[in-house]
Amino acid sequence: MTPIIEAVPEEIYDIELEHSLLEANAKIARENRAVLNQHGITAVDVMGAIGSGKTTLITRLVERLKPKYGVAVFNGDATTADDTAQIASQNVPVVQIATVNGCHLDANLVGKALKRVDLDKLDLILIENIGNLICPAEFPLGSRSRVVVVSVTEGPWMVKKHPHMFRGADVVVINKTDLADVMGVSVEQLIQDVHRLKPDIQVVPASCKSGGGLDEIAELLAPKAANANA
Ligand code: MG
Numbered sequence: 001m002t003p004i005i006e007a008v009p010e011e012i013y014d015i016e017l018e019h020s021l022l023e024a025n026a027k028i029a030r031e032n033r034a035v036l037n038q039h040g041i042t043a044v045d046v047m048g049a050i051g052s053g054k055t056t057l058i059t060r061l062v063e064r065l066k067p068k069y070g071v072a073v074f075n076g077d078a079t080t081a082d083d084t085a086q087i088a089s090q091n092v093p094v095v096q097i098a099t100v101n102g103c104h105l106d107a108n109l110v111g112k113a114l115k116r117v118d119l120d121k122l123d124l125i126l127i128e129n130i131g132n133l134i135c136p137a138e139f140p141l142g143s144r145s146r147v148v149v150v151s152v153t154e155g156p157w158m159v160k161k162h163p164h165m166f167r168g169a170d171v172v173v174i175n176k177t178d179l180a181d182v183m184g185v186s187v188e189q190l191i192q193d194v195h196r197l198k199p200d201i202q203v204v205p206a207s208c209k210s211g212g213g214l215d216e217i218a219e220l221l222a223p224k225a226a227n228a229n230a
């Protein structure tokens with residue numbers, strides 16, 4: 001039988017350091033949320049692996065939402081400015097956040113980005129997190145909701161292998177569905193995998209090529225009217 005080594009918490013010597021780091025992040029995330037609420041801004045954290053299609057999805061959503069709302073994008077990218085350039089072509093404010101660690105955004109960096117935009121002009125901030133499905137789950141940024149983008153080109157196991165990420169999400173986008181047949185990946189199975197982890201979560205199959213699902217996602221992520229009952 002193949003031996004398996006499993007870490008137990010007592011063995012992780014830097015657990016206290018990590019704990020206080022996460023505490024500090026959570027505190028700043030709450031401060032970010034307070035700033036956003038004060039200005040009536042909805043922030044959405046868009047997570048997903050490199051190549052899942054986050055930037056293109058955000059670009060398509062900006063196209064749909066900018067006629068009605070003041071939209072800005074924070075783009076987490078430590079290596080290139082390509083994504084920022086793609087989104088800036090939509091003529092909305094963009095802030096690139098180049099992390100040092102390169103594996104997740106944290107609330108402190110987002111707090112700094114909030115100081116670089118005119119909050120009075122904004123209703124919605126889409127935050128493109130770093131392309132990684134592991135540690136961004138541990139670092140809330142102060143957003144109202146978290147979206148995970150997973151594309152069929154990543155193969156059939158992405159959902160099952162990242163339970164923590166999907167349990168912490170509010171909306172899941174199954175992207176590049178136009179390529180599902182070529183890839184031999186079942187969109188239905190991915191949806192089932194997500195619902196097994198989190199039964200009540202909204203899952204939207206989408207294709208940035210055909211435009212399928214994009215209107216629905218835009219509607220889900222649009223700022224909710226402050227006075228919905230009025
Ligand atoms: Mg990107």
Ligand code: ZN
Pocket residue numbers: 101102103104135136
């Ligand atoms: Zn990380």
